[in-house]
Amino acid sequence: MPHTEDSTEKRFEDIHQAFESIKQKHRDDLGEKDVRHITGIRRYSRVFEVIGRGLIWILPGPFALLGVPFLFLHRNLEAIEIGHNVLHGQYDSFEKIPQFHSRKFRWKAPMDEAAWRQEHNGIHHVHTNVYEKDPDLNHGFLRTNSKTPHNKWHWFQVPIYLLFVYPTMLYNFDAQNLGNNDKFRERRFPLGNKGYATFENTEELSDADRNKRHQRAVWRVWVKEYALFPLLALITGYGFFKVFLANLLADVLNNYWIALTIQATHLTEPLQPEEALRNKGKWYISQLDSSVNFKGNRWQSVLWGHLNYQVEHHLFPDIPAHRYPDMAIEVQAVCKQYDLPYKSNRNWWQAIRNYIGVLWHFSFKDAKPTTEELCYLKQGVENVK
Amino acid sequence: MLSKWSRAAHPWVMKILGRDWVEYIASNTMNVVTQKVDPFLWTYDCKAEVVAIRQETPDTKTFVLLPNQHFKQPLPGQHIELSAVISEGEKAESRCYSLSIIDENTVSITVKRNPEGKVSNWLHDHVGIGVVLNISSPRGAFIYRGQEKLLFISAGAGITPCFSILNALESTAKRPDIAFYYRSRTPEETIFRSQLESNKVRSPVDISYSRSIEPDDRVNVMPNQLMDAYPDIKDRHIYLCGPDAFKKEVLSFLESIEYDFDNLEVEHFVRFNQDLTTLRKLDEDVTVTLKSQNISFVIEAENCDQTLLEAAEKKGIHLEHGCRSGMCGTCRTNLVSGQVSGNQLGKTIYPCTAYPASTQLILE
Ligand code: FES
Numbered sequence: 001m002p003h004t005e006d007s008t009e010k011r012f013e014d015i016h017q018a019f020e021s022i023k024q025k026h027r028d029d030l031g032e033k034d035v036r037h038i039t040g041i042r043r044y045s046r047v048f049e050v051i052g053r054g055l056i057w058i059l060p061g062p063f064a065l066l067g068v069p070f071l072f073l074h075r076n077l078e079a080i081e082i083g084h085n086v087l088h089g090q091y092d093s094f095e096k097i098p099q100f101h102s103r104k105f106r107w108k109a110p111m112d113e114a115a116w117r118q119e120h121n122g123i124h125h126v127h128t129n130v131y132e133k134d135p136d137l138n139h140g141f142l143r144t145n146s147k148t149p150h151n152k153w154h155w156f157q158v159p160i161y162l163l164f165v166y167p168t169m170l171y172n173f174d175a176q177n178l179g180n181n182d183k184f185r186e187r188r189f190p191l192g193n194k195g196y197a198t199f200e201n202t203e204e205l206s207d208a209d210r211n212k213r214h215q216r217a218v219w220r221v222w223v224k225e226y227a228l229f230p231l232l233a234l235i236t237g238y239g240f241f242k243v244f245l246a247n248l249l250a251d252v253l254n255n256y257w258i259a260l261t262i263q264a265t266h267l268t269e270p271l272q273p274e275e276a277l278r279n280k281g282k283w284y285i286s287q288l289d290s291s292v293n294f295k296g297n298r299w300q301s302v303l304w305g306h307l308n309y310q311v312e313h314h315l316f317p318d319i320p321a322h323r324y325p326d327m328a329i330e331v332q333a334v335c336k337q338y339d340l341p342y343k344s345n346r347n348w349w350q351a352i353r354n355y356i357g358v359l360w361h362f363s364f365k366d367a368k369p370t371t372e373e374l375c376y377l378k379q380g381v382e383n384v385k
Numbered sequence: 386m387l388s389k390w391s392r393a394a395h396p397w398v399m400k401i402l403g404r405d406w407v408e409y410i411a412s413n414t415m416n417v418v419t420q421k422v423d424p425f426l427w428t429y430d431c432k433a434e435v436v437a438i439r440q441e442t443p444d445t446k447t448f449v450l451l452p453n454q455h456f457k458q459p460l461p462g463q464h465i466e467l468s469a470v471i472s473e474g475e476k477a478e479s480r481c482y483s484l485s486i487i488d489e490n491t492v493s494i495t496v497k498r499n500p501e502g503k504v505s506n507w508l509h510d511h512v513g514i515g516v517v518l519n520i521s522s523p524r525g526a527f528i529y530r531g532q533e534k535l536l537f538i539s540a541g542a543g544i545t546p547c548f549s550i551l552n553a554l555e556s557t558a559k560r561p562d563i564a565f566y567y568r569s570r571t572p573e574e575t576i577f578r579s580q581l582e583s584n585k586v587r588s589p590v591d592i593s594y595s596r597s598i599e600p601d602d603r604v605n606v607m608p609n610q611l612m613d614a615y616p617d618i619k620d621r622h623i624y625l626c627g628p629d630a631f632k633k634e635v636l637s638f639l640e641s642i643e644y645d646f647d648n649l650e651v652e653h654f655v656r657f658n659q660d661l662t663t664l665r666k667l668d669e670d671v672t673v674t675l676k677s678q679n680i681s682f683v684i685e686a687e688n689c690d691q692t693l694l695e696a697a698e699k700k701g702i703h704l705e706h707g708c709r710s711g712m713c714g715t716c717r718t719n720l721v722s723g724q725v726s727g728n729q730l731g732k733t734i735y736p737c738t739a740y741p742a743s744t745q746l747i748l749e
Contacts, residue, residue, distance in 0.1 A: 099416075
């Protein structure tokens with residue numbers, strides 16, 4: 001069939017409708033099941049917390065390490081399967097669980113909720129992989145495409161990120177969401193923020209407010225992990241530093257885990273055109289093109305906050321995440337029908353390797369190609385069935 | 386009723402920590418246990434505890450309230466909305482009350498018993514110290530705006546917002562030129578009489594009685610004699626508050642002297658909790674209330690084809706949003722009452738792709 005303007009428009013519209021109908025089906029089905037899921041996860045999180053903190057508290061010396069995995073599980077569930085998903089508003093429509101409504105929820109993570117909602121939901125999810133628009137595309141000082149100007153920091157991006165940034169990932173994200181990374185680049189980079197998305201101060205916060213919000217987000221975690229629980233141990237006759245160090249370890253593991261989960265699910269290339277947003281069909285395609293899944297079973301997926309279903313998450317960010325495994329089957333069918341990209345890695349390890357490969361590639365000055373050319377929407381609709 | 390222990394602790398906690406820190410700590414430690422331990426602090430709602438009650442006149446009481454952390458610091462002259470379930474199983478009733486006294490951690494409402502009034506009778510008869518009330522954050526535009534010459538005209542319980550502005554101004558260094566006219570029935574029924582007559586108030590205060598003659602030879606100024614009492618009345622900004630009949634009387638007098646109505650503030654209560662969900666007709670305006678931001682705004686009939694997000698932005702109100710096309714979920718918020726058309730999921734609505742459908746909309 002010859003391709004005309006009209007037939008491409010119709011194609012985009014069909015694609016839009018196909019994804020909308022998957023979304024609608026799950027919206028109609030929301031109910032008790034979703035409430036049970038989130039409250040169930042919270043219950044697990046509490047149990048892990050009690051076991052983890054208990055073991056760390058009472059077991060002598062290195063044996064206290066036995067508690068760390070449990071504490072890690074608690075912090076991890078709270079941070080992503082609960083926190084991330086709740087702050088997307090996935091559970092807003094259930095009246096009886098106000099504690100899981102996106103505007104009321106408080107994260108047990110060093111992240112300011114309102115700033116995160118704006119940066120993550122309002123910008124990253126809308127302008128995914130758009131050059132100078134998506135703050136998560138190259139957060140901090142990362143270079144993940146050849147369009148971003150190269151400077152000397154980028155030569156070392158792989159070791160610096162693996163050794164220093166990922167262990168403190170959430171803290172860095174909070175700084176980014178409140179605009180502190182812009183200041184770093186302004187000071188250190190010859191071209192300042194060129195090639196990077198800058199902070200959009202939608203709440204019109206003053207510097208003092210931003211600072212206060214950042215401090216408050218961080219200190220609520222630190223006081224609990226590094227003062228309250230170590231002190232409780234101390235006054236009951238156990239070791240302060242034992243608890244302090246075990247909590248620190250759980251904190252670092254948690255940050256690292258989350259960093260590797262989210263980094264490995266954004267291929268970071270190809271860059272997407274900003275105009276995609278103007279057409280819903282194109283927007284869905286650009287989301288497909290900038291996300292990549294990796295496989296895991298149901299329980300593993302919970303530990304990744306279902307972000308290993310990044311494709312589904314980016315298509316339907318406000319549908320409860322535990323539904324993504326089911327939605328994936330439907331999404332794949334649509335992709336097949338319209339010959340759309342559906343990217344998936346065999347496992348987490350492969351996803352991480354691919355991702356680090358990209359980081360490594362773009363740490364060199366004249367890395368080619370410009371990733372824009374790989375963009376599905378830019379390849380010309382003629383290639384498309 | 387709160388336990389004795391928490392009753393003693395609340396004023397102290399609010400005083401030492403302040404609302405901002407209490408909010409930070411309580412919201413980050415909210416869970417089923419803390420919510421049971423102290424539902425006054427660990428709550429998502431704005432509440433206030435009655436910490437003292439004073440009889441002002443035979444039928445008027447002042448309730449001193451200690452609000453929790455969700456309360457915003459009020460401006461003198463503002464009011465709160467109080468909602469209460471008066472009889473078991475019925476819908477909550479809501480009323481607005483001006484704040485008569487504003488202190489650092491407490492605020493007061495002064496309530497006159499209205500023989501037919503449900504809420505005022507309930508407050509007088511059933512509310513004692515320690516009772517926790519559901520209130521709103523302060524709101525209203527009956528506030529001082531830096532004018533140099535003022536005249537307060539009030540009657541009956543309408544004195545409350547005027548009294549609170551007067552109090553605030555009396556203690557400022559550069560006190561404006563204030564005149565205070567208050568109409569009451571009898572000396573016994575005069576609210577805040579002793580405060581008004583004490584020498585702490587340096588501005589001239591004129592109390593006139595409708596039902597009794599003062600023994601001294603004070604002139605009893607009638608509303609239509611205001612011009613004689615205040616020859617410079619036309620140069621003064623007027624703050625008017627009182628029963629409807631009184632307000633009408635004063636307004637028609639002001640009209641007769643061709644007073645400039647731009648300089649007039651009339652107290653006007655903004656009620657959020659009234660359920661007025663009627664479907665909108667094509668030519669009707671819509672009032673939208675944003676509870677979290679404690680504001681409301683009107684969408685004119687001709688603009689009702691705009692999305693809620695656009696309409697709010699037109700009025701300079703910021704709503705969280707992202708894609709503006711119903712896909713990212715950033716804008717979602719919950720409907721408290723009213724109806725919308727377009728993108729919605731149960732009580733959750735997407736302002737970027739939803740349109741007003743009832744004359745009144747209340748959003749979380
Ligand atoms: S702004 Fe994206 S859904 Fe409304």
